[in-house]
Amino acid sequence: MIVADRIRSPSAVDLTAGSFKDWLHVNIFDFARGHVALVNVSLHGDPHDPRSLAAAALLLGDLERGWAPHVEVLGAAEAEVGFDRVAVGEIASIALDPASGGLAVHARSPGGRVRLDLAAFAAAPPIIAERPTRFGSGWLAWRAIPRLNVTGWLSVDDVMRPGDETVMYHDHNWGRWHWGDDAGWEWAAFLAADGDAFVTTRPTDRNHKTGGTTLHGVAAGRSFAFEPRTVRMRLEGRLETAPKRVPGALAALHSGRARPQLPSSLLLVADDGYDRVEIAASLAHAAQIVVAEPAQPGYAFIHELLGTFAYRSLIRGVETAGEGLVAFEYVD
């Protein structure tokens, strides 16, 4: 069953509209080339407050060369926000298609190095976690489609390639909190080359000390969900290379965050006594996006990492194993 999604803009009488957040996010995985692209369009603050912001992020990640990040920040009034779409400046737009459950993604980097014109259709059931989770001073809710098939075109360095050589992950997050709250998260989308997909989330504090980890996904065509008590995720090692950081002005303001401690590997085991998933991932590169609260002083640091992973799963009696690419987020 397809349950329609939409942008969750606050009502005119919402007393918490000042801490409104909403974003549409996709990752595009190209297994043959070892590329992971990220497109995100986001809204920050009361849409009726002229200080509120809209941001677009386009990051192209390459297992060998790392990330090429681009972020554009505009006043929220300058973004095109509809019931089912957000477009921010020249960088990116994401539109939901409620009828099909699919979405359309358009993005281009300022120099024209990267251009995406893609449509995607769900290849796995949606993950719906719309019950608000406590997050910082407010709450967070989300939904995701762990794997989508893609059509359209991508162009990187003037080389056109068909979108159907890639697969996509999509999520939609919304809620009420302030960037700079005592909050963070760990999140990863593991997409296997053979069709399985795993999504892990852990809302936490800024020190990454609290919070349970969930694991959702689809393996051997069977969807599953592990509750926090049944999932253990261990982050290990330290990435040696400093992340590329954007936007530059906010990065300059936080020079002390130029070399954050980020993990170089990840081990995840989920076991509820019936189903079981084991994942080991190696993380190669990081980019840091500095986000600001528009109505009060406050910042958060979103680290995007990419890498490879291997896994084994046993879901309702069916074993699978394989390898793929991972997009990992570490936020505080």
Added chain:
Amino acid sequence: MSTERKSLQAWIEGLVTALDDDPWGTAERLRDVVAGYTARISLDDDSVIVSMQSRALVWGPTGAPVDGEGSTTVAVVIAILDGRLEITDAVARGLVQARGSPEAVLRMFHAVELILDASARVPALRRLADEFRRGAEDRAPDMTPVPWQQSRADELALLARLGVGGVG
């Protein structure tokens, strides 16, 4: 539409005026930080001498004595705004230069931090940044920061002696 290049004085006036839009008191904090100090600020070949009395900027004559000096280039500012150059690297490589007593230099950097922090909350500051960026494109500057010519060996030796890592 005027195609005349905006002066450094006009950019600074624009930045400081826009701070009044921040309800978190950045304009007052800026005044507290720089009051009683006079600085020479240079961007490429444009240079001004400025102090702040009460809420107003006061422009000094060329050659007037100053407490501190700060200088850089449009290319370096654009590289920092684009995220291609870390501010610490820019300072370490001499692409952003600050001179004066430690107190005066710290106050100059604090003033820059106050403006950067407010830029997240003040739309007028973002518009100024966009205007600056567009103006730089029109002028087609060399966007590749030129390394500082001063030898780095002495600096690295000093940093090593002080036990400061992560450089070089």
